[in-house]
Amino acid sequence: MNKKRLMAAGLAVIMTASMVTGCGSSDSKKESKTDAKGSVYYLNFKPEADDQWQELAKEYTDETGVKVEVVTAASNQYETTLKSEMGKSKAPTLFQVNGPVGLASWKKYCYDLSGSDVYKQLTSDDFALKENDAVYGIGYAIESYGIIYNKKLLKKAGYSQDDIKGFDDLKKVVEDITSRKDKLGFSAFTSAGMDGSSDWRFKTHLANLPIYYEYQKDKIDNTDKIKGTYLDNYRNIWNLYINNATCSPKQLSTKTADDATSEFVTEQAVFYQNGTWAYADIADVGDENLGMLPIYVGVKGEENQGLCTGTENYWCVNKNASKDDIQATLDFMNWCVTSKTGTKAMCGAANAMPSGADGMGFVIPFKGNLKSENPLVNVANDYVKEGKTPVSWNFSTMPSEQWKNDLGSALTTYASKQTDANWAKVKSAFVDGWAKEAKASK
Amino acid sequence: MEKSIKRYWPVFILPTMAAFMIGFVVPFLEGIYLSFCDFTTIKDASFVGLENYAKAISDKTFTHAFSFTTVFAIVTLVLINVLAFAVALALTQKIKGTNIFRTVFFMPNLIGGIVLGYVWQLIFDGILGKFDLALKLNAKFGFWGLVILICWQQIGYMMIVYIAGLQAIPGSLNEAAMIDGANARQRLFKITIPMMMPSITICTFLTITNSFKLFDQNLSLTSGEPMHQTEMMALNIYDTFYGHVGFEGVGQAKAVIFFIIVVAIGLIQLRATRDKEVQQ
Numbered sequence: 001m002n003k004k005r006l007m008a009a010g011l012a013v014i015m016t017a018s019m020v021t022g023c024g025s026s027d028s029k030k031e032s033k034t035d036a037k038g039s040v041y042y043l044n045f046k047p048e049a050d051d052q053w054q055e056l057a058k059e060y061t062d063e064t065g066v067k068v069e070v071v072t073a074a075s076n077q078y079e080t081t082l083k084s085e086m087g088k089s090k091a092p093t094l095f096q097v098n099g100p101v102g103l104a105s106w107k108k109y110c111y112d113l114s115g116s117d118v119y120k121q122l123t124s125d126d127f128a129l130k131e132n133d134a135v136y137g138i139g140y141a142i143e144s145y146g147i148i149y150n151k152k153l154l155k156k157a158g159y160s161q162d163d164i165k166g167f168d169d170l171k172k173v174v175e176d177i178t179s180r181k182d183k184l185g186f187s188a189f190t191s192a193g194m195d196g197s198s199d200w201r202f203k204t205h206l207a208n209l210p211i212y213y214e215y216q217k218d219k220i221d222n223t224d225k226i227k228g229t230y231l232d233n234y235r236n237i238w239n240l241y242i243n244n245a246t247c248s249p250k251q252l253s254t255k256t257a258d259d260a261t262s263e264f265v266t267e268q269a270v271f272y273q274n275g276t277w278a279y280a281d282i283a284d285v286g287d288e289n290l291g292m293l294p295i296y297v298g299v300k301g302e303e304n305q306g307l308c309t310g311t312e313n314y315w316c317v318n319k320n321a322s323k324d325d326i327q328a329t330l331d332f333m334n335w336c337v338t339s340k341t342g343t344k345a346m347c348g349a350a351n352a353m354p355s356g357a358d359g360m361g362f363v364i365p366f367k368g369n370l371k372s373e374n375p376l377v378n379v380a381n382d383y384v385k386e387g388k389t390p391v392s393w394n395f396s397t398m399p400s401e402q403w404k405n406d407l408g409s410a411l412t413t414y415a416s417k418q419t420d421a422n423w424a425k426v427k428s429a430f431v432d433g434w435a436k437e438a439k440a441s442k
Numbered sequence: 443m444e445k446s447i448k449r450y451w452p453v454f455i456l457p458t459m460a461a462f463m464i465g466f467v468v469p470f471l472e473g474i475y476l477s478f479c480d481f482t483t484i485k486d487a488s489f490v491g492l493e494n495y496a497k498a499i500s501d502k503t504f505t506h507a508f509s510f511t512t513v514f515a516i517v518t519l520v521l522i523n524v525l526a527f528a529v530a531l532a533l534t535q536k537i538k539g540t541n542i543f544r545t546v547f548f549m550p551n552l553i554g555g556i557v558l559g560y561v562w563q564l565i566f567d568g569i570l571g572k573f574d575l576a577l578k579l580n581a582k583f584g585f586w587g588l589v590i591l592i593c594w595q596q597i598g599y600m601m602i603v604y605i606a607g608l609q610a611i612p613g614s615l616n617e618a619a620m621i622d623g624a625n626a627r628q629r630l631f632k633i634t635i636p637m638m639m640p641s642i643t644i645c646t647f648l649t650i651t652n653s654f655k656l657f658d659q660n661l662s663l664t665s666g667e668p669m670h671q672t673e674m675m676a677l678n679i680y681d682t683f684y685g686h687v688g689f690e691g692v693g694q695a696k697a698v699i700f701f702i703i704v705v706a707i708g709l710i711q712l713r714a715t716r717d718k719e720v721q722q
Contacts, residue, residue, distance in 0.1 A: 080684045087483035105482055105687040196665050253578035253667065254567045402685035409669045416579045425669075440497075441687040 038324030039067040040332045043085055043092035045078050045313060048277055049360045055353050056345050060335060066328050075197050079401065082106075086318075093321040093329040097137055098312040099396020100222065103129050104441070110136040111317040111326060118315075118333040118366075127365040129314050137314030140337070141346070141362035144380035144390070145205055145275030146307040147293040150285055153186055153270045161291055167233075167298035171240055177270060178244040188244040190260035190269040191252065194412040196405075198257035201273055202238070203408035207430075208308060208395045209297050210234040215394055222397045224438040228431040233297035235423055242415045245269070249415040275308075276376040279349065279361050292379040294388070306383040310393025311365075337366040349373035399437035406433050477694040494695035498682075503670045504696060507678035508703075514585065514674065515653035518592050522649045523642070526597045530604035531634075544605070548598040555595075559662025562591045577664065584664040584672035591659055596652065600645045607641030608634070636720050643715040650711055654704045675700050 044053050050072040057068035071092075073081035078096070085092050086109065097103045103110070113119045113128075114135040122128060122138060129137030147170075154160060157177050164170050177188040192202060210230035215221055217229060242249040246263050257274075261281050264272040272282070273295065282290070294305045317329050336342040344352050345359050347370040352359025361374035372378060384390060398404055410429040414422040447454075472484070477494055479487035498504060529547060533540045550558070566577045566587050577583050611634065619629050635642075657676035660666070666673030666681065673681070679700060683693030 083483060083684065083690075087485060101687060108482065108486060196667075248574055250574045250576060250579070251571060253576045254563075254571065400686045402681065405681075405685065406669065409667055413579060413668050416576065437686065440689070 038322065038326075038328030040069065040094060040325070040329045041090065041092045042068065042070045042094040042329075042332075043078075043082060043096070044070055044072040045096040045098075046277070046360075047072055047075050048280065051357060052345055052353060052360045055355055055357065056336065056342065059341055059345075059354055060332060063341075064331075064335075066332065068332060076200065091318055091320065093318050093325045094333065095316055095318065097129070097314050097316055099314065099393075100129065101396060101399065101441075103136055103314070103316075106316065107131075107136060109316070109318055109320060111319040111321075112136070113138055113317060113330075116330050116334075118330060118337060121334070121337050121366040121368065123365050123367060123369075127311060137316045138333075139311035139314050139365055141313045141360075142309060142311050142365055143276050143313075143362070144292075144307040144309040144377070145273070146295055146380075148264070148272045148274055148278070148282065148376065149291050149293060150264070150267065150270050150289050151291050152286075152289045153184075153267060154291075157184055157270065161293065164293060164296075165303055167236065167296040167302065170293070170296050171236075174240055174244045174271070186267060187246045187269045188271055189241050189246070190263040190272045191245050191247040191255040192241045192273075192415075193255035193257050193260050194252040194408060194415070195254065195256040196408075198255075198260075199408040199412070200404070201257060201260075202241075202411055203404045204395045204398070205275075205308070206237065206241075206273065206295065207234065207398075207404075207407060208393060209237070209295055209391065210430075211394045211397070212308075212391050213297075213299050221394070224435065226431055226434040228427060230297070230299065231427055231430060233299055234430075235426075237295065237297045238411065238414075239418065241273070243418075249418070252415050253412050276361065276363075276374055276380060279374045279376050280358055287375045290375050290379075292376055294383070294391070304388055306388030306390040307380050308393060309380060309384075309390035310396075312393060312396050337364060338368050343368040343370055347372055399434055399441055403429075403433050403437045473694060474698055477691065477698045479694075480688065480691050482688075482690060490691065494691040495699070497689075497692045498695040498699060501682070501692075501696075503673065504675075504678055504682075506670065507673050507675045510585075510672065511654055511656075511674045514588065514656075515650055517589055518596075518653045519646060519649050521589065521593050522596050522600055523645055525593065526600035526645065527604050527638075529597060529601045530608055533601070534605055534608045544602070547601055550595045551599045553595075555658025556662045558591060558595060559659045562587065562594075563663050578667035581668060581671035584667065587663055588656075588659065588672065591663060592653065592656070595659075596649065600649065603641050603645050603648075604638070607638045611637045636718075639715065639719040643712065643719065646715055647708060647711055651704060651708055654700075654707065675703075 040057075042053065042057070044050060050070075053070045053072070057070045060066065060068050071081075071085070079102075082092070082095055086095075095106075095109075097106050097110075112134045114133060116135075119128065119135055119138060127139035127142070128135050129139075149161075151160075154173075157173070157180070159173050164173055174188040177184065177186075181187055193199070194202065210228065210233060211226065213230045213233070214227060215223075218227075242252065246268050247255060260272060261274075261278065263269050265282055265284050267285075271293075274282075279290075292307060294302075294307055296302050296305065299305075315333060317326060317333075319326075321329070336346060341354060343364070343366075345354075346362050346364050348359030349361045350358055350373065352373075361372065361377065363369060363372055363377055363380075372381075380390075406429045407426065410422075410426040414426050476484060476487055478489060478491060479494075480490045481487035533543055533547075537543075563577060566583070570576055570583065575583070577587055615633055615637070616629055619633055624632065655676055656674055657680070660672070660674045660677045661680075664672040666677055670678070675696075679693050679696045682689050682696055686692075
C-alpha cells in the first residue's frame with residue numbers, strides 16, 4: 001500500500017513539474033520593458049541565417065520590448081510549413097514568398113506595403129513585388145551565384161581565371177583537370193548532390209540559365225509555354241558537372257549539398273556551383289582563395305555574362321494579423337534595414353552580430369546597405385563594375401514545386417545513364433511539364 | 443455498482459468522446475467539406491463542387507500510386523504474415539533464449555519510420571554503390587527496398603500477436619491429434635491454423651491497412667523517386683497538396699478517395715477472415 005502511494009505521489013510530482021516547465025518556457029520571455037503593443041512572428045526561409053535572425057529578434061526585444069518570434073522552416077520545407085502555420089490562429093505576421101509564382105498563392109494574405117516606411121527605404125522598385133499600385137512583397141536580400149572556385153587549386157592545375165572566358169574554355173580546363181586528377185589530387189567539380197534536400201542547385205539555379213536566355217531571346221519575362229530553346233546548352237553544362245566530379249554520376253542521388261561543401265572546403269575539388277550565401281560554410285578555404293565564375297553554358301555573347309544576381313526572398317506582411325501586430329511587424333522590418341544593429345547584422349560578415357557571431361552577409365536593396373565584407377559579394381560587384389551583364393533570377397517564374405521536383409528527378413536519371421532517351425525525359429519534364437503545371441495552376 | 447455507473451457514465455465517457463470529436467470527427471467532416479473547395483489555408487475555402495475529384499481521378503500519378511500501393515500491400519501481406527507466423531512457431535518451441543529472440547525481433551518496431559527509412563537508405567545505397575547503382579534510380583530497387591524495410595519493421599509485431607494466439611491453443615487438442623496419428627503437417631493445417639484464425643484476422647487487417655497508409659518510410663527511403671514510380675498513395679496526396687499552387691483541394695479530394703478505398707478493403711478483408719474463425 002505504501003509503495004503504491006509513493007508511486008502515485010511520484011507521478012503527481014512529475015506531472016506538475018512538466019506543467020510548470022511548460023508554462024515557464026513561455027512566460028520567461030514576457031518581461032517587457034515598455035507596454036509594447038503587438039508582437040512579431042517571422043517565418044524565416046533561410047536556414048543558414050537562422051542563428052542571426054534569432055539573435056536579432058532578441059536584440060530588438062531588449063531594445064523596444066516588442067516580442068519577436070522567429071521560426072525557421074527546414075530546407076525545402078518552407079511552403080509546407082507556411083501553409084500549416086497560416087492556418088493557425090497565431091499565424092506568422094511576417095512571411096516570405098519566392099516571387100510572382102509564390103505570390104499567386106499567397107496574395108490574399110498580403111498586406112499592401114506601399115505606404116510603409118520600409119518600402120520607402122527601398123532603392124529601386126525592381127526589388128518590390130508590385131501589382132498595379134499595390135506592393136505585396138519587398139525583396140530584402142540580393143544574392144548572386146555562379147561557379148565558386150578555389151584559386152589556389154586552379155593555379156596548381158596551371159590555370160587562372162583569365163583562361164576561362166566562355167563555355168569552351170571552361171570545358172577545356174575542366175577536362176584537363178579530370179585527365180590529371182590522380183596526379184593533382186583533386187577533381188574539377190564537387191559532387192552535384194541530387195538528394196531531395198539539395199537538388200535545388202541544379203533543378204532551380206542551373207535551370208535558370210536556359211530559361212534566362214530563352215526569355216532574353218523572346219523578349220519576355222514570364223511564359224505559360226517554355227520552348228526549351230537552350231536545353232542543349234543545359235545538357236552540356238550538366239554533362240560537364242557530373243562527368244568531372246568527385247563521384248560517379250550514378251551516385252548523385254545519394255549525395256547532398258553538404259557533401260559538396262565539405263569536398264570544396266577540404267580541397268578535393270576546384271569548382272563548386274553555389275552563391276554568396278554559402279560564404280559562411282566555405283570561409284575556411286580562405287578569402288584570398290575564393291573566386292567566382294559566371295556559369296557559362298555556351299551561348300553566343302556570353303563573354304559579357306556576369307553572375308546570376310537577384311532575389312527570391314520577398315518579405316510579405318500578413319493582412320489578417322491584428323492591427324497592432326501589423327504595425328509591430330512593419331516597425332521591426334524598418335528597424336532591421338535602418339538601425340545600426342540591424343543593417344550590420346544583415347550586411348556584415350565576420351563578427352557583425354552583437355554577440356560577435358558572423359552576420360548574414362547579404363546585400364540589401366535598401367538605403368542603409370553597408371559595404372559587404374563577404375568576398376563573394378565583392379566578386380559579384382566587380383563583375384558589374386567591369387560592365388558584365390548580371391543574369392536575372394527567372395526561376396521565380398517556374399510554374400510549381402512539382403515542376404522542379406520532376407526536373408530534378410529526370411536529371412538524376414539522366415546522370416546515371418547519359419543517353420538521348422534519358423535526356424528526352426529531361427526535356428519533357430522541362431517543356432511539357434512547364435505547360436502542364438502552368439495550366440494546372442491557373 | 444450498476445447504479446453508480448448509470449449515474450456517473452458521463453465522467454467516464456465524455457472526456458474520451460470529446461477527444462474523439464475534436465481529434466477525429468470534426469477534422470474528418472471538415473476534410474470532406476474541404477475536398478469540394480478551393481483553398482490555401484482551411485480558413486479561406488470557397489466551394490467549387492466536384493472539380494477537385496475530376497482532377498484527382500484524371501491524375502496519372504495517382505492511379506499509378508494506387509496500383510503500386512496495391513501490389514505492395516499484397517506482397518507485404520503475404521511475406522509479413524508467413525514469416526511472422528513461422529518465427530512465432532519457432533519461438534514457441536522449447537528452445538533456449540526464446541525471450542531474447544522475441545525481444546530482438548520486436549525491437550525494430552520501436553524505431554520511428556522516418557529514421558528507419560534513412561538508415562535503410564544508407565544500408566541499401568552502401569551496398570548498391572559497390573555496383574555503381576543507387577536506390578533512387580530504379581523503381582524495382584525502390585519497391586523491394588520498401589518491402590524489406592516494412593518486413594523488417596513489422597514481422598516482430600505480428601510475431602507477438604501470433605505467439606499470443608499460439609499459446610492460447612489448449613495443448614490437449616494437439617495431444618489428442620497425435621494419439622490419433624496425425625503428423626506435424628496435418629496438425630499445423632488442421633488444428634493450429636484454424637485455431638489461430640482470430641490472430642490471423644487481426645494481423646492481416648493490420649498489415650493491409652499499414653501498407654496502404656504507409657507514408658514515413660516511403661518519404662524517407664525513396665521519396666517517390668524515380669519520377670513518382672515508387673510513390674505510394676499517402677505520399678502522392680502529400681505531394682499534391684504541397685507541390686502545386688492551388689492544388690490543396692485536389693489533395694484533399696484524393697485523401698477522401700483514399701479513405702474510402704482503405705475502409706472498403708479493410709471491411710472486405712475482415713468479413714473474409716471472420717468467416718473462417720472457429721469456436722473452441
